[in-house]
Amino acid sequence: MPGPTAPAGARRADRGAAGDAAPTVAPRPDGSAAGRHRGDRDPAGHPHATDWETAHRTARRAARHLPARALPLAEAIGHTLAEPLTALTDLPAFDTAAMDGWAVSGPGPWTLEPGGAVLAGHDRPSPLADGLAVPIATGARIPPGTTAVLRRERGRTVADRLRGPNPSPGADIRPRGQECRTGAGLLPAGTPVTPAVLGLAAAAGYDRLTVRPRPRVAVLVLGDELLHRGLPTGGRIRDAIGPMIGPWLTALGAEPVSVRLLGDLPAGSPGTTAGAGESTAPRTGAGARTGGSGGADTLVEELLAAADDADLVLTSGGTGAGPVDRVHPALRALGARVTVDGVAVRPGHPMLLAELPNGIPLVGLPGNPLAAVSAVLTLVAPLLHGLTGRPEPGAGTARAHLTSPVSRHPRDVRLVPVRLPAPGEAEPVGWAGPAMLRGIAVADAVAVLPPGPVPAAGRVRLLELPRP
CATH class of the missing domain: 3.90.105.10 (Molybdopterin biosynthesis moea protein, domain 2)
Incomplete structure (x- = not known):
């Protein structure tokens, strides 16, 4: 049964509440293939996976526009x-000189008007009679009666006379409302x-x-196996998601308000602490960016604290069904409404999308780095665009020809890093395993390969990578 929920902060009051919706997270069979940080699960262990296109659309539609402000x-x-x-106003608000030179009236040669040049910022220059000229600066208001501007390099003055080729009527004048x-x-x-x-x-x-405003995003990076500095050692690996998720969120128009580095916290329920025999990894590591709830001891409490001052919560890792994958139990304890529970895409199969009881959306990223990138492109990017009302880049219509065939998954969409060496060409770069970042680091885009029995060739859809 879902546990009680803590009240959302005042900043969330405009969101409404979704706590009356019945939780839709179903328990998963134990023993399914590897969970977060250990690879994507086999479809047989993920029976509720949503097809990729539907998941992408669902994320966009799940977002409620943030309130506008002046x-x-x-x-x-x-x-x-x-x-x-x-x-x-009209732009420009009045006729202006496009070049330094002379405002002239009629054909030359011209007699120079006494009284000095017309400069930018002069409100009402004196009218210019036929056969007269006056020096004028770029951006200055054109005197009434001017037929053209003679550029400085094309004219010469002798005493009070200006000589030069007759400019075409209206030459080098920016007309009002151009x-x-x-x-x-x-x-x-x-x-x-x-x-x-x-x-x-x-x-x-x-x-x-x-x-x-830019959506405020709180990020919780889960996993006892993660190191935050130095070389991998003792069966532990470096966290690759924490360092890259903040800049990518910024590139997508969001404001990462906190990136908390957590261990494998017990799921818990609101108001509880870790049980006997359970340990909680330190919430901050060397060089960690911190924020959030301070003394929280369970993932439920961390999620409540994160959602209290954010427009979107991201978790990294823990979305599978392994013994330390506690995102699903925490969401059940909160009574969250899960709308996407796994996606038929490789990499990134165990990603999820949920709505917390105070109406804040949550995206669960898989713990493998490239799988997390897949979730950013599939769920996070369209959700952020929905929060702000921004159109998706290219509206998902960009296409290119693969320079070489790429194997497809028999049942799931594949997202494959590609370079764009020439207009209309997509070159696969390799290194596309769920734990690999080498390919995406040199890629210009990601190709979307529909499932099928034979390698993909010809034109494919492209997803733009967020760039800082």
């Missing part, structure tokens, strides 16, 4: 437009706020932007 331009970088950006008119749509909602977007918004008259 921020000063200087604070909006990295967030996502919650509303379309429309021009509050870029856009007031009310024109500039960018759609869902656009990431980059430095260029900030510049465009400022030019269009904005002081504040209405944005959806």
Whole structure:
């Protein structure tokens, strides 16, 4: 039976609660093939696996848009437009000089207007009569009566006369509204706020932007076998997921608020501590990034603490059915609603997607590094895009021809790291086992290979890799 749940923090109040939904996690048969950090399980031990396309769509649809907020331009970088950006003014707001030179009226030669140059920032320059010219700076407002701007390098002055080739009417004048008119749509909602977007918004008259904030993500890295510095020794291995997950979350538009390094915590139930004979690995290691619940002693308490100040919780490891795989028992104890319980994909079969009782989504990454990457691409990326309203890169439509055939899995989708040596070409790089990162480290994208009895060839779908 699900245990009671601790109240969510005030920051979560806008999410609603899902605690009244019946838990949908079914106990798994003991003795199924290796769990986290030890390889993906065989489909026979994972009878509820969701097909890859359905899992990808489910993750996107599971996300509720984060509440919008208005921020000063200087604070909006990295967030996502919650509303379309429309021009509050014509751009440019008046006719301006595109080059340094002379504003001229009619054909030359011209008599220089006394009184000095027209500079940027002058509000209302004097009208220019036919046959006259006046020096003008780039960006300055064009005097009424100007027919063109003669570039400085094309003209010469002798006393009060300007000579040079007659410019075409309108030459080197940026007319009012050349870029856009007031009310024109500039960018759609869902656009990431980059430095260029900030510049465009400022030019269009904005002081504040209405944005959806970067999702806050809490990460729990599980496993007694993990080392966080030095060489593998004594049957223990280096944690490869912890160092890479934060930068990838940032590249996906999220804000990793904590990456906690935990041992194989007992699943527990809310309000309990480790039982007799159970041990809890230290929550911080050398060089570890920490945050979260402080004195929590069970995975349930760690999950509650993580969800209290995050928009998404990730766990790494522990999603299998082995003796120390405690993510499923912890979710059952919480009464969480599991919507994706394993995915028919290689690597990454035992990934999962759940909703915690306070409405916060949770993604369980497998413990093998490339399997975790598969889960990031399959579940985390579309979920983050759903939270912010961002479209997925390329909308999943990018295609390329494989430069050589690649073996497929008979029942599951395969995700294979590839280089993109030329437009429209995808070169498999190898090293695609669930525990390997060598291939993904040199890859430009990941090819999605549907299941089948013969090697894949021809055009395949590509998934973009998040880049910092």
